[in-house]
Amino acid sequence: xxxxxxxxxxxxxxxxxxxxxxxxxxxxxxxxxxxxxxxxxxxxxxxxxxxxxxxxxxxxxxxxxxxxxxxxxxxxxxxxxxxxxxxxxxxxxxxxxxxxxxxxxxxxxxxxxxxxxxxxxxxxxxxxxxxxxxxxxxxxxxxxxxxxxxxxxxxxxxxxxxxxxxxxxxxxxxxxxxxxxxxxxxxxxxxxxxxxxxxxxxxxxxxxxxxxxxxxxxxxxxxxxxxxxxxxxxxxxxxxxxxxxxxxxxxxxxxxxxxxxxxxxxxxxxxxxxxxxxxxxxxxxxxxxxxxxxxxxxxxxxxxxxxxxxxxxxxxxxxxxxxxxxxxxxxxxxxxxxxxxxxxxxxxxxxxxxxxxxxxxxxxxxxxxxxxxxxxxxxxxxxxxxxxxxxxxxxxxxxxxxxxxxxxxxxxxxxxxxxxxxxxxxxxxxxxxxxxxxxxxxxxxxxxxxxxxxxxxxxx
Numbered sequence: 412x413x414x415x416x417x418x419x420x421x422x423x424x425x426x427x428x429x430x431x432x433x434x435x436x437x438x439x440x441x442x443x444x445x446x447x448x449x450x451x452x453x454x455x456x457x458x459x460x461x462x463x464x465x466x467x468x469x470x471x472x473x474x475x476x477x478x479x480x481x482x483x484x485x486x487x488x489x490x491x492x493x494x495x496x497x498x499x500x501x502x503x504x505x506x507x508x509x510x511x512x513x514x515x516x517x518x519x520x521x522x523x524x525x526x527x528x529x530x531x532x533x534x535x536x537x538x539x540x541x542x543x544x545x546x547x548x549x550x551x552x553x554x555x556x557x558x559x560x561x562x563x564x565x566x567x568x569x570x571x572x573x574x575x576x577x578x579x580x581x582x583x584x585x586x587x588x589x590x591x592x593x594x595x596x597x598x599x600x601x602x603x604x605x606x607x608x609x610x611x612x613x614x615x616x617x618x619x620x621x622x623x624x625x626x627x628x629x630x631x632x633x634x635x636x637x638x639x640x641x642x643x644x645x646x647x648x649x650x651x652x653x654x655x656x657x658x659x660x661x662x663x664x665x666x667x668x669x670x671x672x673x674x675x676x677x678x679x680x681x682x683x684x685x686x687x688x689x690x691x692x693x694x695x696x697x698x699x700x701x702x703x704x705x706x707x708x709x710x711x712x713x714x715x716x717x718x719x720x721x722x723x724x725x726x727x728x729x730x731x732x733x734x735x736x737x738x739x740x741x742x743x744x745x746x747x748x749x750x751x752x753x754x755x756x757x758x759x760x761x762x763x764x765x766x767x768x769x770x771x772x773x774x775x776x777x778x779x780x781x782x783x784x785x786x787x788x789x790x791x792x793x794x795x796x797x798x799x800x801x802x803x804x805x806x807x808x809x810x811x812x813x814x815x816x817x818x819x820x821x822x823x824x825x826x827x828x829x830x831x832x833x834x835x836x837x838x839x840x841x842x843x844x845x846x847x848x849x850x851x852x853x854x855x856x857x858x859x860x861x862x863x864x865x866x867x868x869x870x871x
Contacts (some may be wrong), residue, residue, distance in 0.1 A: 425454040427838060432702060432726050433715065435871045437461050438524025439739035443827060443839055457569065458715045462708055465522040468559045472517040473527070474551060475509050480535045482548040482633035506547040511755035511765045514554065529561035529707075530554065532682055533733060534765075535773040537572045537604060539581040541766050546577070549633055550766050553577040555783065565675060565705035567840065569604070570662055573636045576628040587624050590645035594620040597661075599771050605665045605673045611650065618647040623658040672701035676710065683714055684775060685725045692719055693726050727843035727870045731779045733761035736789060740796065740863070743840075754860060761785050790864060797860045833858065841867045 418427045420665060425433070434441030438461075441449065449457050454502055454562050483503075486494060511853050517526045534557055541550055553575050572578055573596075582596040597619035607793075625642030647656045652664055663774040665671060678698040680688040696717065700710040714720055730737065739753055740746070748754055751771035758765055768774055833849045840862040847865055862868065 422647065423453060423622070425450050425452070425457055428723070429454060429721065430457065431838065432721075432842065433461060434524075435739075436720070436729075437566040437610055437715065438528050439518065439735055439742050439871075441741060442638040442745070446839070449555055454721075455716060458712055461525055461715070462562070462712055463777040466562055467521070467523045467526050468561075468563075469555070470517045470558060470728075471521055472513060474513055475506065477506060478510075478548055478551045480548065481631070484630050486630060487777070503545065503547065507541045507550075507766065508752060508755060510541075510547045510551055510554075511758070512752040514765055515751040515754040515758070516748070518734070519741050519751070524742075526558060526561050529711075530558045531732075532679075533561060533568070535768060535776075536678065537575075537578065538768045538771055538773045539575075539577040540768055544577045544580045546580075546633070548764075549577040549580070552633075554766075560707075562708045562711070563706075565700075565707055566666055568707075569666070570659065572604075573623075573658060573662060574626065575601070576633055576635055579626060579628050579635065584623055584626050585628055587620060587626065587640075588641035589621070589624045591619070592620040592624060592643070596620070596623055600661075600665075602612050605671045605674060606668065607670070610668070610670050615649055618649045618656075621645070622649070622656045622661045623645055626658055639857055666705065669697070670703060672705070676700050676714075679710065679714060681777075683711075684717070684720050688717055692717060726770060727841070727867060729870050729871050730772070730776075730778060731869055732757045732776060732780055733763035733785075733789075734765070736761070736869070737792075740793065744797075744859075746796070750754075760788050761792075786869070789869065793863050793868070797856070797863055817869060827855065827859070831855065837862060841865065 427446060427450055430446045431441060434445060434449065449460065452460065483499070486497065491499065515860065518524070518531075518768070521527050534554070537557070539550065539553055541547060544550055550700040553572075556571055556575055557568075560571060578596070582599055583593050584596045587593040587596070594616050597616050600619065601616060602608055621643040626635070627638050627641070642657070644655055646653060647663060649656060650664055650668065654660065656664070673693065677688050677693055680693060680696070696710065699713045701708075703709045719725060737757055741748065741754075755765065759767075762780060762782075763774055774780075814870050827839075831839075836858055837845055837849065837857075840859065845862060845865045845867055847861070849861050853861065
């Protein structure tokens with residue numbers, strides 16, 4: 412069956428379900444109008460449209476005004492009074508919330524959901540957190556960097572992230588000097604960012620750490636700088652290579668390893684296709700990635716054209732992340748938040764606190780998104796959201812989420828005709844058939860509510 416899907420891919424118009432699946436996996440889902448527009452073209456052309464039309468290297472939504480200010484020099488805190496330190500912490504906390512809210516607003520408004528989807532992916536790959544970096548400004552700059560390279564070149568992205576000030580601080584390379592190497596960044600570089608466990612030795616970690624000595628952040632400007640006095644210029648032995656390597660040399664040697672392409676491709680497979688990669692197909696896709704000199708967009712195109720991505724058996728098999736659930740629901744029903752700050756709180760409640768992943772490994776994703784408490788919170792959010800009424804802050808953390816239109820205005824504005832059949836509505840809202848069929852005697856709004864509260868809505 413998989414082989415049959417490959418044959419007419421360049422000429423056969425995609426089905427409704429294929430168009431829906433493509434938009435769900437590459438972004439945050441598609442509206443009825445977007446699905447209908449996409450299904451008019453051959454599948455391969457639709458993939459091209461998704462990956463090329465409206466892709467952006469910059470955000471559409473204006474960021475908070477403070478992002479252009481130099482980050483605070485934390486050494487100044489030594490001379491602060493207790494009251495000044497408290498005010499400093501409160502300001503930093505408020506800026507962090509504002510930053511998270513800004514990104515939610517961008518994901519809801521963006522004309523390029525695939526760009527934001529990949530920015531979230533790289534945010535969970537090259538993790539950094541406000542809790543450790545302590546600078547919303549530097550975290551914003553890192554977000555800019557990830558968006559700029561989101562669909563670009565992994566080689567360039569890897570080199571840029573290694574010198575990113577937020578990353579330098581997050582993994583303690585600020586204290587990495589020749590007389591006392593700090594191995595934190597080198598270890599995560601090999602284990603989590605490029606090779607994966609089992610493809611390097613402890614000696615490789617130690618030697619790589621020596622190569623990255625002197626890579627620092629200028630605390631006054633918040634910019635990366637190389638401190639030659641702290642750098643170990645001696646000979647290093649890394650991955651069977653020998654030389655007086657610096658950090659860029661280590662990255663280039665890593666990128667010579669075929670395992671890097673396999674490791675990144677496997678992670679993208681689990682993000683876009685299924686939890687279990689097919690070994691033969693994974694090898695083919697990794698070769699495309701490597702042969703393109705680590706261009707991300709050709710790899711994504713090959714993944715989306717793969718018969719495994721298109722196989723109906725792989726639809727509705729992945730759990731939506733909190734971000735996908737929140738942003739996707741808002742985009743599907745054309746709901747605009749009354750201050751996306753509330754959405755940032757929801758994401759944290761559901762287990763995905765943007766700019767603050769739980770640890771260096773990021774969010775595990777998959778079935779880990781669903782627990783007894785998070786599923787109840789998700790369902791409560793969806794139920795209140797689709798009641799179509801204004802909610803007050805007195806109703807608790809789920810209150811005042813969204814500035815809803817009146818019930819009768821909301822669904823037509825989302826492009827949903829009132830005469831939509833149960834089958835048509837189910838195919839729009841859910842990736843696979845509902846657990847509980849929709850009763851025939853419900854109006855449109857009640858039918859949508861029934862489907863959104865069905866367990867299948869949690870899947871993509």
